[in-house]
Amino acid sequence: RRGYEYIEVSEPRPGVGQVTLNRPKALNALCSPLIAELNTALRAFQASPSVAAIVLTGSEKAFAAGADIKEMAPLTFSEAYSGAFIESWSELTTALKKPLIAAVSGHALGGGCELALMADILYCTATANFGQPEIRLGTIPGAGGSQRLTRAVGKSKAMELILTGKSFSGEEAGRWGVAARVFPTYEALMEGALKTAETIAGYSKVAVQAAKEVVNKSQDLALRDGVEYERRVFHSLFGSQDQKIGMKAFAEKKQPEWSHR
Ligand code: CO8
Helix, strand or coil: CCCCCCEEEEEEECEEEEEEECCHHHCCCECHHHHHHHHHHHHHHHHCCCEEEEEEECCCCEEECCECHHHHCCCCHHHHHHCCCCHHHHHHHHCCCCCEEEEECCEEECHHHHHHHHCCEEEEECCCEEECHHHHHCCCCCCCHHHHHHHHHCHHHHHHHHHHCCCEEHHHHHHCCCCCEEECCHHHHHHHHHHHHHHHHCCCHHHHHHHHHHHHHCCCCCHHHHHHHHHHHHHHHHHCHHHHHHHHHHHCCCCCCCCCC
């Protein structure tokens, strides 16, 4: 797709869409037009029947070095409050029903770290540089970092990271469960992310959407409510064609051919 200034969009594997943040001069700092382009690209992938899973990456050097500090510096309270400066970010997590894999290499700082944490699956290189350095700028995380990082690493570690602004490595991200997998090189990272996306894209779209939905519910609901929610969605999938197709194929020792219905 043409017409993007700050991102590149491709479909590198069957069923897989890729968005590459491409603002190298500013280490992919997330200026408003970049976020707008990212939203547009993800909305297009959400609507596209040829894409079932999405990989979001930056460059080897930077996933994203944060929100654009130069753009934010002069904002007033009322501009930030009324200008939907942060709101447009949350579209990423609310509008996208297809799985999103973040493939992080290099810097993922501030809003860049928060963007990576918004993904459904986070993969990184061992040398990736994560952090919430906002405290050094006289502010705090503003795109969910205090909430998602705390859920990922626990309160004490999140407090330490957010109050000191110290970064953590991809290797640590893997050990702490922030990243699902850690890779030795950028090439291995991209191969791993695309392969996982391709695997997911090979399953029933209905089941994949339901699986993403119920796992995400676990972040918002108490356990009892979450388990009940899961059971309701599980029950509802007996109304899908793909549940019949998948279980019949198992019994007949065949590969299922999904109808995605
Ligand atoms: N914003 C704007 N420009 C940036 C940013 C940024 N976040 N990060 C880097 N750049 C620019 C630099 O200004 C520089 O531009 P120029 O060449 O014109 O001077 C260029 O990118 C290259 O950067 P460096 O020369 O600094 O590269 P180094 O390799 O020496 O250093 C670092 C890399 C360590 C990543 C360094 O650039 C850095 O510390 N960047 C800032 C990191 C940071 O503090 N990020 C947090 C920003 S605050 C934030 O994200 C709040 C999020 C709130 C949510 C937002 C909701 C809307």
